Amino acid sequence: MQNKIIIATFILLSIFSFSFLAYTEEKNKNIDTQNIWFLYFNNPKDQSLNFSIENHTDNTKFHWEILANKNKIQEGMTAIKKGAIGKISPTGISDIANKKMLVRVTAGDNSTKEIYKNF
Amino acid sequence: MLDIIQSQLLFYSAIILVFFVPGYSLLFAVFGKKWPFSKLEAFFISFGSGLILTTFIILLLGRMTIPINGFSVVFSIILFTFICGIIFFFRQHKKILSNEKILVFPEFSKMQFIAIILLLFLTFFIKTIYLKDTILPSTTDLGHHMYWAKTVTITGKIPVYAKNDIDIKTNILTPPTPIADFIIGEHLIFSAVNLISKIDFISYFPALILLLIHMMGILTLFFLTRLIFKEYSQANTIAIATLFFIGPLYALASPQTKFVSGGVIGNTIGNFFIPLTIYFFLRALTEKSSTMLAFALFISLGMVYTHHLSTFVFIFIFFFSVLFFLLFNFKEIKNYLNDWLKIFLKPAPLAIVFLGLVFVFFIYMPTYLNTKAIGTAVGTPSKSTRIGVSLVELSNATTGKIRMAFSLFGLAILIASRKRRKYYNIFIIGWAIAVLMISIEPGLFYVNIPSNRISDYIIFPFSILSGFSFVYLFELLKNSKNKKQLLKPNFVLITFLLLFTFSGMNGLHQNASTLNTNKNITSVLETYHVSNFLAQKTTINDIILKDHNYIAADSWIKLYFMHGYTYPLSRGYFKRYDDTTKAREQCTNLMISVPNTAEAKKCFAGTKTDFLVVNPKFDSAQFLKSRDFWQIYATNDIAVFYKNN
Known part of the structure; x- marks a missing residue:
């Protein structure tokens, strides 16, 4: 059970991190903000x-x-x-x-x- | 917003298909329903195996001259899964069960469990904050690597690593000549993700793939530490302390998040594969399992196809470990040799060796396996950057002072301990000493590679040793009351808190000093813009020269053209033109720095360069003086000059 929770935590944190970074990159790429x-x-x-x-x-x-x-x-x-x-x-x-x-x-x-x- | 959600969903689907589907399929085929791994182990093992399998699958497609595209990659991964499924059902039907047993570790206590979750959160948090400012693709190495990954997707073939040079005598561009700087395993997974998800290479996805690989490496190290100290009562605590030293502390400096944002693909994959290989070797030797040995050899083979330096370092780690084992178990060595032979001379490991040889000689030989590349890595150190680093430099630049102190203490304890003879300890001793020795005294081992590149590998074994000595020291103080009351419990607590705080301060300070405060987003976007402009306004007959010194993200310009690895031509760092070890072409420097001189004019005539992309704050006066150049593009940090005759 502990292993499953560690994996789930790892996956959730990855998704949060990746989504945030992807959103940031999209935002930064918008040349109209520069x-x-x-x-x-x-x-x-x-x-x-x-x-x-x-x-x-x-x-x-x-x-x-x-x-x-x-x-x-x-x-x-x-x-x-x-x-x-x-x-x-x-x-x-x-x-x-x-x-x-x-x-x-x-x-x-x-x-x-x-x-x-x-x- | 919908676009981002859609691209994210495609990105996650591609990750599952490229990394996890082949990896998990392999585990089902090899072990049937009963795996000798916990779910956590299976998670990182399947990821690592999947990375290698996808690379090999695409290499096979290339060898069979099947076009490499989204359909063929997805189809071949599904086909591989289907074959594994058939093997799985055959095993079930014939009741072929795996002999390997799952390793049993003590459960984490509630506090330990909370600590793991918290450390994982902090690790992700710190790395994400750092990457926030660098996620827009701009780093040089990543740009170079993505050129080759994109080449695969455009041509549908395995790339031929070659580049044009400028002939020193004639100043004419030479036909493409092979280069050994790149390795196929660094590129095919990115090609696969792009082909499946259709997300552009100039986007977040390459850095996120690297972050995932890096985090898998940390997870593997966490589990490997638990395995190494399995016989210690505090194995779980040591693993958590290791996670503390490799996760939130020293989280950003090389070879950690800095390598992720910098696109140092080979090292990042190597730092995942080295602990994974050691994990399998340990299990193979301690459990006398030929299947585990086959996995160890399989991951090693993957490393050979991914990164030469990591392979080179691993060979040293392996031989140092064998050396220490022989040293500590000299009297029983005959028995051990028999054991090793019995494990090795079984169908599974022999099959991997055979398949490896077939792959190297008949499917695809890694570019660096030629005499020129080996010749440049082996020999007496030829430059001052290759003669080794001192312990002080190592602790300042790489490990951090506290981690260095803890790990040297831990290493001394392990060497002095009675358990040093065991496989578990041998590998960590061999790992740490091998990297330490070739970092500080490369000449002794005939290693001719930049020493700072090697010393980056020390982070992982030293984090394990730091975790061990941190817990060992605390245990020593705490248990003293059972023997002799050396220290009062309150004093033990204070000592622990002091050590904890001091370690935390040192590690977090290094994080703070690595944080990038220089946001160059505007400059990067200008580079993207000028690249688009030139891609529209020029033809393949135009030769462009750009400056690497003062233009941001310049290595990404070539992805807008895809006319060759050295297109556009590049003025490199100025020190490269003063190389005393070999003659270097000077044209790329002269044509920007002194375009009106006779030498530069010969270079223009030879190379047929007609467009120059420079930073006007540093390089415009020399063009303004001449009537031969037109300035045809202007923005804050980039100017384009056209040579009109």
């Missing part, structure tokens, strides 16, 4: 300047600007809900030869990220 955002080019290998802002923060407003050799040539505001991806396709940019084209995005909390391509 207050981060990402900036990346949609087509990393070609000359396109289309980019995405992936928002996992409570800020929903993002200001973006495009600079050609440090000169601002375009800017805009975009609203992106938490957990959503905002895709931005700049238009009318033609003279990019021999220039460093930089995308700078500033979130509502003033955090800034930059990506660029050199032509």
Whole structure:
């Protein structure tokens, strides 16, 4: 009988422990709880300047600007809900030869990220 | 929430099918209805046997070129169970009964029973709290191992352990060459659980499997202690004291929960198999049972397929035990040798030896059984990390001071005792001294393995010895009144409480110092995110180089691509590039650290690396300077640069 109770205790404790850890891992994996955002080019290998802002923060407003050799040539505001991806396709940019084209995005909390391509 | 419940149910079903069903089936086939084990023994024995059987079943599938998938794994486990059922009914029909008898131990008292339950609770509690912060897969070793486990599920075949290197002269990636670092038994159970449950490898499940194996090891040690001190009136108390020293105290440091979260699979399984093998050897020798010997050999065979270092350490334990037995029983050795031969030369153990040889030579030979791997493990210690650890280092880093003091005292008592000649004592003496000697003086035994890896094995025998000496010391003080009133009962009580508190403080202090306060969840999630991004945006022709020094969970990136063990390429720890013992490729370091130099440019040309994944806080200025690189991805701790020509 004692052996049975020890086994039962071991199994119950295992289940409690495993369930708790599985739940914790699922919770931790939810990127929306981590207050981060990402900036990346949609087509990393070609000359396109289309980019995405992936928002996992409570800020929903993002200001973006495009600079050609440090000169601002375009800017805009975009609203992106938490957990959503905002895709931005700049238009009318033609003279990019021999220039460093930089995308700078500033979130509502003033955090800034930059990506660029050199032509 | 429903998803978690569903995945948990699938996870438990997979555990039952992979570990317990084959194990219990084997026990029914071998022993019929009347088992020589208590329910507790059957519980951990079936788990260990199941682990080995599932590995062997999948190896057989691979050998027969049957695709390894969910259906074939479930079907073959059911088929194995069915065959065991036929053997079971045949035995019943022919009334073939097992000769082995169940071991009878005194029942636990009410207080002892409560203590066991409480210790189990504390053990689970402390380990769970520690794992809470590390359960999100991020550790390097576990990432490497899960790559191979996932390879099995994707290819449906037994993996060929090989990797591409960068040729030192040409800087070109070489074709895959075999590696001996991995052992098949470390991976197939994870593949099986994934195939049955469909739970992703990048999840909680690998760590939970390891936690279960680790806890089974502790349960086995608890029972083994009871067996070792069977002839002592305080066997139950010694087992509980051992549980105290291995369970809640020193619960987190290596090789315990830290190895679980770190994904040190082989050691964790080895620390379960070593006590289990010793348990069967003890029963085989004390009961003169060839069936128990067959089980001992079967578990040893499982160890061979799971972890080379554990096998290596066990061989030392075995020979040290034999050596001490010969030393203590020199006059009667002829009789004992006859006994051993009689036990060994029976169908069951010989069948296991035969099957083992067939498996090794015709089904699957473990990768490390080649001259290169043996050559690197045996020889004069080649590095400063392999020349042994001192007793002080051992007590500070591994055993804890109190446990070291108690166990050395216990070891001295056992060696001095009249009972030292008995099998029970021989194994614990041999176990402790073997690991102690190869930890502190590896050169004496021609062992060329990192000494801290070996010394981790000392925890288990030293916990048993600590439990023994703790109880022995208390008994010595308590019983003194029967002979000579050395100490007053109150003083005995105070001494006991002091020892108990001091041990508890030391063990819990080590737990506290091991607790991980650095929660890097965000960094890990960033790594998962960039891996997904690159997996979508790149093709197999793109070569990615990532940094191991400053990126969290980087070894898990390869699971998003499955293009090879060394894909993406990795800048390793900086000290690896200054290895004085052999020439190392430098490209992976140069391409990140100094990408604009002529040497690095040769490396880019040779390896065709075009994507670099780094931590911008440490490695971005060198890329910003050059027009050759575009930064195409940005987040807090990760930046991706693309080499555009």
